[in-house]
Amino acid sequence: MTETKVIPAAAITIFGAKGDLTRRKLIPALYNLFIDNHLPSRFVIYCVDFLPMDEEVFKADLLDGINQFSRNGKADPVIWETFAQRIFYVQGDFLQAGTFTGLKEKLTAFDKANEQPGVRLFYFAVAPRFIEIISEALHKHKLCNKIALHRMIIEKPFGTDLTTARKLNRFLQERFDEKQVYRIDHYLGKETVQNIMAFRFANYVFEPLWNNKYIDHIQISVAEEVGVGKRGGYYDSSGALRDMIQNHLLQLLCVIAMECPAAYEAETIRDAKTRVLKSIRPYTNANVFKQVIRGQYTEGTVNNMPRPAYRNEEQVAADSNTETFVAAKLNIDNERWKGVPFFLRTGKSMPRQSSVIVIQFKDSPNKIFKDDIVPNRLIISIQPELEISLLFESKVPGLEMKLKPVEMDFMYQDAYSETLPEAYEALLIDALHGDATLFMRADQIEAAWKVVMPILDAWEKHRGKKLEFYPAGTWGPDACNSLLRPHATEWFSLPPHKGNGTHIPHP
Known part of the structure; x- marks a missing residue:
């Protein structure tokens, strides 16, 4: 604020x-x-x-x-x-x-x-x-x-597609000034998400590296441990693409990819985010099924508790093709990000709750060490841990030149004694003060719908085509790893307990 x-x-x-x-x-x-x-x-x-x-x-x-x-x-x-x-x-x-x-x-x-x-x-x-x-x-x-x-x-949801979102925007704009309408996405109120802008624009050491010359790819994952629960009636007409990708994950992408605004002011920041959405390369009907994986959970176990298949959940159609998992590859066609793929992933009934952004840097051009195999990686954990960590190679103590990847961590709980405000606290106080920085503008909403509409249209036209299945309690369909190639072999995921060592999949 x-x-x-x-x-x-x-x-x-x-x-x-x-x-x-x-x-x-x-x-x-x-x-x-x-x-x-x-x-x-x-x-x-x-x-x-x-x-x-x-x-x-x-x-x-x-x-x-x-x-x-x-x-x-x-x-x-x-x-x-x-x-x-x-x-x-x-x-x-x-x-x-x-x-x-x-x-x-x-x-x-x-x-x-x-x-x-x-x-x-x-x-x-x-x-x-x-x-x-x-x-x-x-x-x-x-x-x-x-x-x-x-x-x-x-x-949210603000509309169910581009047409309904435009209609609702027009309805509100005919009755109220745009300055009065605050479209909320609680992810933007999370402390770690707000800190990304401070991290990027107040620390010049990172900003020169924040481009296609040094970054190989970016992963944004929001995993939900819960299934649909009592929301089956709503969810079966929505799905993960509408429920998560169109708002939460695209907004996280905007914070990561935006240009530095001229000032820390609501409209300049929202302008910068909207430009990112408008620069995302549109999907064609042909590449939807090459660059987007959709899945649905089957019977499985989450935290040692049995979880029914999605189609057996309350108020869900027995033959439902609604996706509970989406992994997508996006490209931003601007000078900063051309050639850098953004991989987005979200799903329900996954092993644990986790929201993580991974900035994967390019491999070192100077391969003088045979065990220099893990590129630098910046990991921003939104939940459950609130931390930012940088992965880099270090020499193992001893007489031989051996390298081992290690992490340099910033953890909120170690750095600050204050309890962190919840996302809704930040958003409510901002709205009371008339600060719209963390809220979405009408054109942002419509630009986000434009990104996902080709996917929705292709799925509607080819219902059930390439719907992958994954057991509840797993990280999604096997096919989602192939989406990352040749940039990585598997998605990054946080370990169950931070102290047990980070899972470092090789690129």
């Missing part, structure tokens, strides 16, 4: 207050911001949902969520009581005008009590079908009509 003026007052409205996102992420994030004195001195949280609910029962459920999911552990009873006094449950149907007229009365009364208009932040923690309904009501009833003060946060 950049330096900003103090907000005197803020009214936060959460639509979809009974949902899992509110209980697990939003309220714990707001509570942590409160105890760290990041929220305005005067604030209120209106929690809107369809279900009738006793307010005290609702708050007790939120407290349970904080105790389970807050990075600060169980809530202090006194602090919680002060925080809870700012929370109000509003029962209302999103389809009924009365919900919004009643909300407007509360928001207006809050402004009057503070003797000035405050920031209004509307969080859409709802199913995508409600986005236009709620937006139209906010516009019609003039709840979100001050460009400088009123904002809305919209969760």
